[in-house]
Amino acid sequence: MRETTLRDVADLAGVSPRTVSNVVNGYARVTEATRGKVERAIAELGYRPNVLARNLATGRSGQIVVVVPYLDTPYFAELLQGIIPAARKLGYNVLVDQTDGDREHEGELIGRGSRRFLFDGMILSPLGLSQEDLAIRDPALPLVILGERVSDGTFDHVGIDDVAASTEAVRHLIDLGRRRIAAIGDQPYPTGEAAQLRTKGFRAAHAAAGLPVDESLIIGTARFNRVDGATAMAALLDRADPPDAVFCYSDLVASGAIHTLLGRGLRVPQDVAVIGYDDIEDGRYSNPTISTVSPDKRAIAQLAVERLVIRITSTEPVPGIELRAGHRLIARQSTLGRST
Amino acid sequence: MRETTLRDVADLAGVSPRTVSNVVNGYARVTEATRGKVERAIAELGYRPNVLARNLATGRSGQIVVVVPYLDTPYFAELLQGIIPAARKLGYNVLVDQTDGDREHEGELIGRGSRRFLFDGMILSPLGLSQEDLAIRDPALPLVILGERVSDGTFDHVGIDDVAASTEAVRHLIDLGRRRIAAIGDQPYPTGEAAQLRTKGFRAAHAAAGLPVDESLIIGTARFNRVDGATAMAALLDRADPPDAVFCYSDLVASGAIHTLLGRGLRVPQDVAVIGYDDIEDGRYSNPTISTVSPDKRAIAQLAVERLVIRITSTEPVPGIELRAGHRLIARQSTLGRST
DNA sequence: ACGTCCAATTGCAGCGCTGCAAAGGACTAT
DNA sequence: ATAGTCCTTTGCAGCGCTGCAATTGGACGT
Secondary structure, three states: OOOOOHHHHHHHHOOOHHHHHHHHHOOOOOOHHHHHHHHHHHHHHOOOOOHHHHHHHHOOOOEEEEEEOOOOOHHHHHHHHHHHHHHHHOOOEEEEEEOOOOHHHHHHHHOOOHHHHHOOEEEEOOOOOOOOHHHHOOOOOOEEEEOOOOOOOOOEEEEEOHHHHHHHHHHHHHHOOOOOEEEEEEOOOHHHHHHHHHHHHHHHHHHHOOOOOOHHHEEEOOOOOHHHHHHHHHHHHOOOOOOOEEEEOOHHHHHHHHHHHHHOOOOOOOOOEEEEEOOOHHHHHOOOOOEEEEEOHHHHHHHHHHHHHHHHHOOOOOOOOEEEEOEEEEOOHHHHOOOO | OOOOOHHHHHHHHOOOHHHHHHHHHOOOOOOHHHHHHHHHHHHHHOOOOOHHHHHHHHOOOOEEEEEEOOOOOHHHHHHHHHHHHHHHHOOOEEEEEEOOOOHHHHHHHHOOOHHHHHOOEEEEOOOOOOOOHHHHOOOOOOEEEEOOOOOOOOOEEEEEOHHHHHHHHHHHHHHOOOOOEEEEEEOOOOOOHHHHHHHHHHHHHHHHHOOOOOHHHEEEOOOOOHHHHHHHHHHHHOOOOOOOEEEEOOHHHHHHHHHHHHHOOOOOOOOOEEEEEOOOHHHHHOOOOOEEEEEOHHHHHHHHHHHHHHHHHOOOOOOOOEEEEOEEEEOOHHHHOOOO
16 A cells, blocks of 8 residues: 555645645645645545655755764763754754764765765764864765864864863862872874873873872773773782772773772772763762763753754854863762762 | 766766666676776766665665664663664664653654654664554554563564563572562553563562562652662661562662662661662672673564564565563672672 | 577656745735 | 736646666677
8 A cells, every 4th residue: 555645635635736745844825724625635644744755855854863982881872861852952853873983984974975865964973083084074964073073174073171171080089189090091092082181181180289190000991981991990900009099081981990999809989089081870879979070961962963953054164163061070989988 | 066966977977877876786787897987987976876865766765763762771772782783784774763751752653753754664662652552553664662562463572571580580589588578660550561570570479489478568660760769769768667678670770779778878788689670781880789680682682673674674464473582680799799 | 691689778757745936816906 | 897916826847866668789599
């Protein structure tokens, strides 16, 4: 049984297809009489517009895609909780895609891939793509980048001040009297910009306090997840001179690090204080609760969507800009201890 | 500047548009000579096929959508890690949509909504829709349901044996000598089928052990998240006769419950043993680690995708079936204690 | 040399919808 | 009665692609 089309409705209602289209889209002025006829026909036939055909004719789809490396990273999942409603409010439907941080996959998405036609715009959190890779993007694709990439002027970038936030986190540890502070999560290569900014903050805090940085306490990890955090922490503890505090580049890393610490019978924070980054829900419920840098996720989501829609709807070229959302330090048990 | 089309390529290569199409799609036999010409023209013009137009012409999109209530629920996020690669392997791209458990939104998706045309099929984890609501679905939409809905014969259902799994979980608590066992997460209303099956297992385990069920220890929650778990646990502890074990209907609920227990200075599992459901990564790293029912997520994902693709590609009606994935009990610190 | 056959290529029509501009119709003003 | 005005409705063409069936041209057989 064929799907009913505009034409079927038109025939039944005794009007032209164009009029049915007008009714469906609320266009132009249509008299109550004809509107009624058409609506009755629509109901009778169970007509629904074919969005594919509509999109082809109009050249727009009303959908935006949010591309993240991993959907099972709580930070992204929580960010999406802000993005989805914000976009819906502006009349866009959101679909989510995952790249596994794969450079090629990400490249295909922002490049001249065919999927382009399915979406009016994209919010991308790149992981596999370096700053340079971003240059190969399709300039016609409205794009907003999350995380640490600097806009090259053809797309927008939304993020927080990572260096400042990291500096605050490490200063917090210093203020608590810790002197051997480790950092877990550095990524000293082109795609590791976000990590590098945090390392920069780590150094800045030391410098501000007049403390030397023990380079050997800066541990690299391939990803910001629990396994890597646990492994890195184990390596640190196996040393002759373990740290008395750890700055983790994500709450997941912190969760893994704490797991290792507790597993070895050490106390957090008495033996080792831990601070994370992202403020995911997990950290508010874990034991101990995790001190963290809390980015204003709602603001990030809101800014990204607003800016993307501006880009989509504008007919003239929109200059790429940098948008900064706020952040704040939240001290919890993993640095302060149980009795607050 | 207009996007280049098939026709542009055809003109440049000096062949017909149809031949270009044949090259692009690898159809039919095309001589090396013409293929070369066409490919050169494609490269020169930077042509990319317009999938919208292709989809309209072919009537299929190569995309499937996975609809979940909440993307920030780790269980779903982890499930997607299985679904996405399984689908890609079969030539389908996966997009994800979130409904907030909203009945109307879910209804629109499975019903005769316009978005239908964007996807060849759907994997849905319903929350707001009752068994009855499912009946209004568009019969032409290939659909696989996850979670606890029984197939009505027009769609497939993939799940685990919730009653058996729940029974095992509670028996585990009983075997440990616990006698006042609470359950957190019941939902005694039409959309709460999953919860009800777990409650059923809770009763079954008691019955099998010859123990009475204290109905007042079955606590309802609106969702299966941390806040609800924490709140329910608090209510249980405020009673004159608190439980010595808790069966939580998800690991998130368990996480919340443990948070409350530890916050009140109680020990887990010495004072109260806790077991969860879902086996999310969180529970493997938390302190204490969380005992849980582990559904075979990879199998669920695999079965769901395979079955959906069968449904999509089959020309004749496919009878709806029930597919069961395995599960196993994983005892961790929250029931066994630290020294295993 | 001519017919047959087969592979390579092509043309047509149409997927279902909307942008645009013009046609139709009712009504008003003169 | 007639021209002018304004609002509603319509027809056409086309978005870019593919299914289908037909055409072309060369290879081969007799």
